[in-house]
Amino acid sequence: MKAELSRSAFATWHRRVLVILFWLAVWEIAYLLIDRDIYFPSPVSVVMTFFRILAEKNTWIIVGLSTYRTLFAIVASAVLGVVIGIVCGLRRTMYDFVNPLMVILKSTPVVSVIIISIIWFRSTDVPIFSGFLMCFPIVFTGTVAGVRSADPKLIEMCRFYGVGRVEMLKSLYFPSAKPYINASVISIVGICWKAVAAAEVLSMPRLSIGANLYFAKTSLDPALLFAWTAIIILLSFVFETIYAKVSGYDKTFGHQ
Amino acid sequence: MIKLLDISKKYGGKELFSHFTAEFKEHEVTCILGASGVGKTTLINIIAGIVPPDGGRVVFETDGKERVLRGSYVFQEHRLLPWLDVHDNLELVLKNVRKSDGRGYTKEERAELIRKQLKLVGLEAYEFSDINELSGGMVQRVALCRAFLYPSELLFLDEPFKEQDPKLKDELYETFFRAYENDPLRRTVLSVTHDIPEALRLADTIIILSGSPVKIAGSYEKSEFSEELTEKIKELL
Numbered sequence: 001m002k003a004e005l006s007r008s009a010f011a012t013w014h015r016r017v018l019v020i021l022f023w024l025a026v027w028e029i030a031y032l033l034i035d036r037d038i039y040f041p042s043p044v045s046v047v048m049t050f051f052r053i054l055a056e057k058n059t060w061i062i063v064g065l066s067t068y069r070t071l072f073a074i075v076a077s078a079v080l081g082v083v084i085g086i087v088c089g090l091r092r093t094m095y096d097f098v099n100p101l102m103v104i105l106k107s108t109p110v111v112s113v114i115i116i117s118i119i120w121f122r123s124t125d126v127p128i129f130s131g132f133l134m135c136f137p138i139v140f141t142g143t144v145a146g147v148r149s150a151d152p153k154l155i156e157m158c159r160f161y162g163v164g165r166v167e168m169l170k171s172l173y174f175p176s177a178k179p180y181i182n183a184s185v186i187s188i189v190g191i192c193w194k195a196v197a198a199a200e201v202l203s204m205p206r207l208s209i210g211a212n213l214y215f216a217k218t219s220l221d222p223a224l225l226f227a228w229t230a231i232i233i234l235l236s237f238v239f240e241t242i243y244a245k246v247s248g249y250d251k252t253f254g255h256q
Numbered sequence: 257m258i259k260l261l262d263i264s265k266k267y268g269g270k271e272l273f274s275h276f277t278a279e280f281k282e283h284e285v286t287c288i289l290g291a292s293g294v295g296k297t298t299l300i301n302i303i304a305g306i307v308p309p310d311g312g313r314v315v316f317e318t319d320g321k322e323r324v325l326r327g328s329y330v331f332q333e334h335r336l337l338p339w340l341d342v343h344d345n346l347e348l349v350l351k352n353v354r355k356s357d358g359r360g361y362t363k364e365e366r367a368e369l370i371r372k373q374l375k376l377v378g379l380e381a382y383e384f385s386d387i388n389e390l391s392g393g394m395v396q397r398v399a400l401c402r403a404f405l406y407p408s409e410l411l412f413l414d415e416p417f418k419e420q421d422p423k424l425k426d427e428l429y430e431t432f433f434r435a436y437e438n439d440p441l442r443r444t445v446l447s448v449t450h451d452i453p454e455a456l457r458l459a460d461t462i463i464i465l466s467g468s469p470v471k472i473a474g475s476y477e478k479s480e481f482s483e484e485l486t487e488k489i490k491e492l493l
Contacts, residue, residue, distance in 0.1 A: 153333060153335055154337060157335040160327070162326075162353070163348055164351060164352040167348065167352065171344075171348055175339045
């Protein structure tokens with residue numbers, strides 16, 4: 001049994017490595033066909049640049065500060081999204097009151113949010129605010145849907161037995177909404193990294209991944225641009241994986 | 257005494273009850289027997305306060321005085337929270353209960369009550385088991401346990417044994433009687449069923465519902481239960 005499991009785990013990893021190698025080969029072929037480093041860097045130069053910037057002490061400070069901004073935006077939008085989502089899921093009047101704002105936020109282009117934030121806030125706070133505004137409506141909508149998915153028969157049972165409001169929230173509504181909340185939080189991780197990076201490019205906090213993306217563009221160094229982008233992708237993946245592990249959410253199939 | 261006075265109820269344009277009047281005795285098991293869809297569940301839901309009648313009223317009377325009574329309910333489905341274990345499901349209905357002195361139960365008191373009640377239904381070994389780990393019969397016993405654990409004067413049973421096989425039904429009836437006979441609150445039980453043998457086994461009084469709008473087609477005391485009555489009930493249904 002154990003041997004079978006390790007064989008299947010090995011097969012999975014084997015397949016994953018092959019897929020990565022396949023796409024690296026496609027990248028290399030595209031690079032050879034385009035044959036202009038200034039437009040499209042080679043995978044080798046990107047990997048080398050990636051490790052070169054990782055070796056720089058400043059990179060870790062930059063990554064740390066951008067991570068702090070993203071994490072702040074994720075936590076704030078998750079906490080407020082869940083709290084306000086639960087209230088609005090339970091109270092139709094509150095939902096009708098808050099929902100138009102959410103509809104507007106969901107349809108607002110991220111760049112508009114960033115530009116208005118630049119007018120309102122310091123450059124270091126713009127990414128946090130922009131990330132928050134992009135993610136908050138997603139968690140809100142997921143939570144409202146989750147609360148409304150609570151089984152009406154269980155609600156009837158709780159009401160019949162006089163279960164208190166707080167207890168109903170804790171034992172019925174929150175567990176019913178949990179899969180929806182987890183799915184929306186998983187999806188905001190990637191969105192938040194993208195929004196924060198875009199906001200950093202435009203607001204230019206001195207120590208930020210976005211400012212380095214901008215620097216890579218102005219210095220016509222696509223390998224550097226790709227390397228910083230790879231860092232964002234990796235961080236987003238690590239965040240998602242950690243959240244999925246902590247919450248017990250199956251990223252592949254969306255199961256709890 | 258539970259009195260239904262002039263109850264009217266329409267469902268989807270259909271007049272289910274029209275000036276329906278009935279009385280149920282206290283501290284005994286009354287089975288409301290009727291064909292599927294006749295309105296049995298609606299009737300006990302009106303009494304339980306889950307469904308409001310369009311007209312008329314339900315009166316709970318003790319010694320000639322009107323009272324507000326609390327009820328427990330065993331639904332057709334178990335209606336246990338699948339993410340809580342047996343203990344937490346049972347504790348849930350006790351957390352908001354006030355004793356006669358106005359205070360709530362302490363955690364230790366709740367645990368003691370749960371242990372006692374689980375022992376009565378033979379599930380003491382499963383107190384901390386997940387609901388999903390229990391069989392259909394065991395889950396329905398937990399639902400029965402919850403109903404007897406909750407301090408109430410009325411107990412509503414809405415065909416809770418319906419989906420079980422005959423052997424399991426027998427076990428559930430035994431569990432019900434064990435809990436009922438050891439119940440210090442001597443609850444008034446209103447049970448709804450379309451199963452004649454079940455009604456004859458459980459009831460002190462059987463009330464037959466039929467027609468549209470619903471009428472009481474017959475009412476029989478335990479002393480009248482017999483083979484002939486079974487045949488008569490079949491005809492009335």
